[in-house]
Amino acid sequence: METLGHLAHGFSVAFSPINLIWCLVGTTLGTAIGVLPGLGPALTIALLLPITYQVAPEASFILFAGIYYGAMYGGSTTSILLNTPGESATIVTALEGNRMARSGRGGAALATSAIGSFVAGTLGTIGVAFLAPIVVKFALAFGPAEYFSLMVLAFITVSAVLGSSSVRGLTSLFVGFVVGMIGVDLQTGQPRFTFGMSELLDGVDVIVVAVGLFAVGETLYMASRRYAGKDDIVPLKGSLYMTAAEWSRSWRPWLRGALIGFPIGAMPAGGAEIPTFLSYAIEKKLSRHKEEFGTVGAIEGVAGPEAANNASAAGVLVPMLTLGLPTSATAAIMLSAFQSYGINPGPLLLTTQADLVWGLIASLFIANVILVVLNLPLIGLWVRLLKIPAPQLYAGILVFATVGTYGISQSPIDLVILYLLGAAGFLMRRFDFPTAPVIIGMILGPLAETQFRRAMTISNGDWTVFYKHPLSLTLLTLAFIGLVGPHIWAYIEHRRMRGPEHVPGDA
Amino acid sequence: MSTSDQPAPPRLAVPELLIGVGLLACAGAVAWQTLAIPVSPLYSKVGPTVFPYITMTGMVILSLLLIIAALRGGWQPEDEKETPTDWKAMGIAALGLIANLVLIQPLGFTAASVIMFVLICHGFGSRRPLRDVLLGLILALAAYFGFARALGVNIGAGFIENQLNAIVDSVVAMLRG
Numbered sequence: 001m002e003t004l005g006h007l008a009h010g011f012s013v014a015f016s017p018i019n020l021i022w023c024l025v026g027t028t029l030g031t032a033i034g035v036l037p038g039l040g041p042a043l044t045i046a047l048l049l050p051i052t053y054q055v056a057p058e059a060s061f062i063l064f065a066g067i068y069y070g071a072m073y074g075g076s077t078t079s080i081l082l083n084t085p086g087e088s089a090t091i092v093t094a095l096e097g098n099r100m101a102r103s104g105r106g107g108a109a110l111a112t113s114a115i116g117s118f119v120a121g122t123l124g125t126i127g128v129a130f131l132a133p134i135v136v137k138f139a140l141a142f143g144p145a146e147y148f149s150l151m152v153l154a155f156i157t158v159s160a161v162l163g164s165s166s167v168r169g170l171t172s173l174f175v176g177f178v179v180g181m182i183g184v185d186l187q188t189g190q191p192r193f194t195f196g197m198s199e200l201l202d203g204v205d206v207i208v209v210a211v212g213l214f215a216v217g218e219t220l221y222m223a224s225r226r227y228a229g230k231d232d233i234v235p236l237k238g239s240l241y242m243t244a245a246e247w248s249r250s251w252r253p254w255l256r257g258a259l260i261g262f263p264i265g266a267m268p269a270g271g272a273e274i275p276t277f278l279s280y281a282i283e284k285k286l287s288r289h290k291e292e293f294g295t296v297g298a299i300e301g302v303a304g305p306e307a308a309n310n311a312s313a314a315g316v317l318v319p320m321l322t323l324g325l326p327t328s329a330t331a332a333i334m335l336s337a338f339q340s341y342g343i344n345p346g347p348l349l350l351t352t353q354a355d356l357v358w359g360l361i362a363s364l365f366i367a368n369v370i371l372v373v374l375n376l377p378l379i380g381l382w383v384r385l386l387k388i389p390a391p392q393l394y395a396g397i398l399v400f401a402t403v404g405t406y407g408i409s410q411s412p413i414d415l416v417i418l419y420l421l422g423a424a425g426f427l428m429r430r431f432d433f434p435t436a437p438v439i440i441g442m443i444l445g446p447l448a449e450t451q452f453r454r455a456m457t458i459s460n461g462d463w464t465v466f467y468k469h470p471l472s473l474t475l476l477t478l479a480f481i482g483l484v485g486p487h488i489w490a491y492i493e494h495r496r497m498r499g500p501e502h503v504p505g506d507a
Numbered sequence: 508m509s510t511s512d513q514p515a516p517p518r519l520a521v522p523e524l525l526i527g528v529g530l531l532a533c534a535g536a537v538a539w540q541t542l543a544i545p546v547s548p549l550y551s552k553v554g555p556t557v558f559p560y561i562t563m564t565g566m567v568i569l570s571l572l573l574i575i576a577a578l579r580g581g582w583q584p585e586d587e588k589e590t591p592t593d594w595k596a597m598g599i600a601a602l603g604l605i606a607n608l609v610l611i612q613p614l615g616f617t618a619a620s621v622i623m624f625v626l627i628c629h630g631f632g633s634r635r636p637l638r639d640v641l642l643g644l645i646l647a648l649a650a651y652f653g654f655a656r657a658l659g660v661n662i663g664a665g666f667i668e669n670q671l672n673a674i675v676d677s678v679v680a681m682l683r684g
């Protein structure tokens with residue numbers, strides 16, 4: 001039980017007064033930005049990246065993790081009361097949660113989602129603590145070729161398998177690659193994609209990209225959509241205390257949601273969409289109150305997906321901490337925070353940075369406790385945030401966005417790049433291109449290139465290393481199946497559906 | 508799905524086509540910039556150009572797939588197509604961004620931010636400019652002091668910031684006695 005010893009040490013780090021304050025600040029801020037539409041954890045953590053120059057790594061990661069978890073809790077409040085999912089992962093929560101709120105059971109919906117998030121978040125964090133050392137043992141056997149193939153698999157899953165279109169997802173990813181390559185190539189010292197501008201030699205800061213895509217792009221999109229229908233805030237009704245019947249209908253979905261969410265989040269695929277939809281489908285099938293689904297709102301349909309969402313958010317930390325493999329935009333930005341400290345997440349992180357990793361995991365347990373307190377008794381406070389009118393909200397977001405961007409180097413060039421990326425973000429939002437793969441591509445692309453070149457150097461320029469190593473071949477095969485499989489499947493389905501039309505004499 | 512619904516003949520989707528062509532142009536720019544990278548023979552096997560070329564190839568393939576999708580009628584969901592774009596609101600918001608870019612150096616962060624704040628609020632339909640000026644000023648100062656002083660980020664200071672910094676410094680000095 002080595003892990004328990006590490007955890008005990010982690011708690012001694014996390015329970016220091018200053019780290020507790022960081023945890024409290026992070027969870028409060030996280031809940032607030034989760035509640036507010038238009039602000040997400042990725043954007044917030046990006047804006048706060050300069051803090052890495054000021055405080056110890058433990059402190060900033062406890063802050064970031066608090067924001068990351070808090071946004072999940074806050075996002076569900078918005079989904080339930082406003083029907084506008086604050087986060088993509090809480091789309092499913094809005095399905096039943098908003099219906100419950102409309103039929104006067106908003107209190108129970110908020111309670112089951114907060115307590116379910118707590119249960120699943122705690123289970124997920126336990127999962128991180130015990131799974132991470134196991135993954136590390138496995139990962140130590142990885143050479144550069146295996147790492148590269150693993151990253152290819154992650155690229156395919158985050159951009160092509162998730163989301164509505166693999167072509168558009170991959171397009172976003174490749175745009176991210178290009179942005180990531182701008183600047184001096186670290187291995188040869190050659191400038192790349194700088195268009196002769198010295199300002200671009202240092203590369204494009206991830207802050208600028210995140211702020212451009214998530215803040216500027218989002219604001220322009222919302223401005224252009226003023227004719228679209230607006231959702232009303234449903235006033236909070238119903239007791240926050242769940243009845244015995246509601247408890248008994250909630251606890252199994254919580255556990256099932258956690259069991260679905262954590263493993264999927266921990267895979268190098270990531271994404272909370274699949275586990276939440278899966279959990280919703282399962283709860284709908286198993287529920288004894290099927291008639292409530294899609295009508296007055298079924299509590300199982302809130303409890304399960306919320307739990308799955310939080311457990312998968314915890315699961316995402318496993319590949320991030322043990323392999324240095326971020327599978328969400330937020331994780332990618334956290335990875336760049338590691339880089340800013342000169343720390344390389346990977347198998348050695350758990351031993352070389354034991355204080356940081358175990359302190360972080362311990363602080364996640366504390367964050368869950370704080371969050372359940374913040375989100376149930378203090379819920380009225382957060383509901384008030386929803387009343388901030390859109391004009392001032394988006395204008396305010398842009399003021400902070402400008403501070404974050406202009407503060408990097410006080411160069412108007414950064415603002416020009418910011419607005420260009422904002423225009424791109426608007427087009428992506430308007431034409432249904434996912435934005436997270438851009439961030440992942442820009443952070444993970446250069447790391448993949450490093451591993452690729454390392455593998456090629458070791459093999460003396462022999463391309464076959466990537467498929468002669470069995471593990472690497474397996475990962476690449478999985479990636480290939482992920483890319484091509486769904487299309488073949490759709491084609492077969494299509495043929496089968498069309499079948500009867502081709503019966504001779506039908507015409 | 509009944510057998511009666513014949514698929515409507517695909518119509519060329521112009522916006523989607525432009526996106527596909529735009530991506531192809533980006534791939535062209537990537538190719539141009541990659542050719543500009545000097546390659547030392549030492550690194551000829553896996554030099555700094557291998558990944559750019561892979562990326563460029565991927566972009567060309569993807570842009571062709573996007574163009575094909577556009578020729579087949581595009582991929583916009585119906586509700587996106589039916590909602591008219593509010594160009595005026597977007598234009599005013601964009602104007603706010605440009606004003607910020609142009610004014611941040613001559614006027615300093617706070618003044619430029621307030622102007623941007625008011626313009627974006629106006630774009631989003633707020634019709635109380637005086638209240639917005641006040642709100643923008645409070646937010647900009649909060650952002651400025653939150654970042655510049657707490658996070659130690661250096662943000663362009665203009666007239667307002669210099670006056671306030673002087674006041675803050677003198678208060679701090681007074682408190683320290």
